[in-house]
Amino acid sequence: MSDAALSGGPRHILLVSHTARPEAVEATLTVYHQLIEAGVTPVMADDERTNLLAAHGEELNVAVLHRDTEINEIDIAIVLGGDGTILRAAEMLRGESAPIVGVNLGHVGFLAESERHDLAKTVTCIVERRYRVEERMALQVLVKVGGIVVYETWALNEATVEKASRERMLEVVIEVDGRPLSSFGCDGVVMSTPTGSTAYSFSGGGPIVWPSVAALLLVPLSAHSLFNRPLVVDPRSSLAVEVLERNQGSGILWCDGRRAWDLPPGARVVVHRSDVPVRLARIADAPFTDRLVNKFHLPVDGWRGPVRGD
CATH class of the missing domain: 2.60.200.30 (Probable inorganic polyphosphate/atp-NAD kinase; domain 2)
Structure with missing residues (x-):
């Protein structure tokens, strides 16, 4: 994370998105406008920015990674897509301290932190720095x-x-x-x-x-x-x-x-x-058991919870 990000100065948030898909373009534009309104600079890879501009049809104030903004200036990455897109973001940020938060636009999306319907809330938590970082073994x-x-x-x-x-x-x-x-x-x-x-x-x-x-x-x-x-x-x-x-x-x-x-x-x-873990940003404190149930649609009918004292 950059010194500016740590000090509360200008922030740069990387957007990684599957911009070849209409639903990803729509979600990316939603995040873009929310970040601009919050005074945060959105950053994208050049090819993804080009795809976004072509789909949107208007100029957007998006910085280009490695041209306008260096990777070590990134505060956090918001990933819009499935697990494959999150893995691509992890590759881009390998060795950097910026964490990754995924918004699932795919099927299972096990690495994602939230779903499409929670997008605005997720971005608000990121802008307000209301998240914790979880390190995953690589x-x-x-x-x-x-x-x-x-x-x-x-x-x-x-x-x-x-x-x-x-x-x-x-x-x-x-x-x-x-x-x-x-x-x-x-x-x-x-x-x-x-x-x-x-x-x-x-x-x-x-x-x-x-x-x-x-x-x-x-x-x-x-x-x-x-x-x-x-x-x-x-x-x-x-x-x-x-x-x-x-x-x-x-x-x-x-x-x-x-x-x-x-x-x-x-x-x-x-x-x-590996000596270098992957850093994921977590907003909710839901246990992994709940993630399994939700992602795999596991049947839990009839469960009444632990007896007092269990």
Whole structure:
């Protein structure tokens, strides 16, 4: 966060929006006018600002990121879209102190703090600084070939090693803390944070882990093995997936579904906890249990609450 933001001076709020969609354009314009009225400078990436101006048809007083405003001047980011748009914002703000608040315009939107109908209230809380910051664990991801690091990246949700050819299984060995655990053929292996436990890991049969729990998850995908259960390990552990030399084809690494890297036979993907968390702004104090119920539309009919003294 900039010195100006900390001192209560001029504020710059980044808007990250899926401006190719009409509903996102409408929501972005609503936020824009509310920020201007509050004396805050809206900031957008150049391509998103161009899309917004083309849809709106009139000039808007929006600063361009990296041209008019530097990333370290951003106070907070308001994200208008689904989880994919929030992950894009996290990528843009990687290593910065500015938190992210998401307004869900997508389907599930597990990372989002509020829904479209709460938009005005959410912006008011942001302008008035009525939010707390929650730090979420991220993954540091290394790809090694012949013992040499050839690629390094990070992930908020998950790093997934997948087969590159649909018609072939991927032969892998999984490893925990430098020791081999099992080898098998599979469609892939998901290595996830607690935040990602409701994303790809969940689809693969992994457990839901509360965000406050510090842990790493490993979930095999369609593994041809008697031992194919998800693992939950200490956050200080390291996880690795090695693409065996006997594979006839290559694999591919995906991080948060956004960054990819080809994995030749013999490549190793090593994952451990990143020293740099992702900062999310929280406005409501609703427990994670309520978020699960609301996002997944879980049935809770008949519940009367705990008995006094429970």
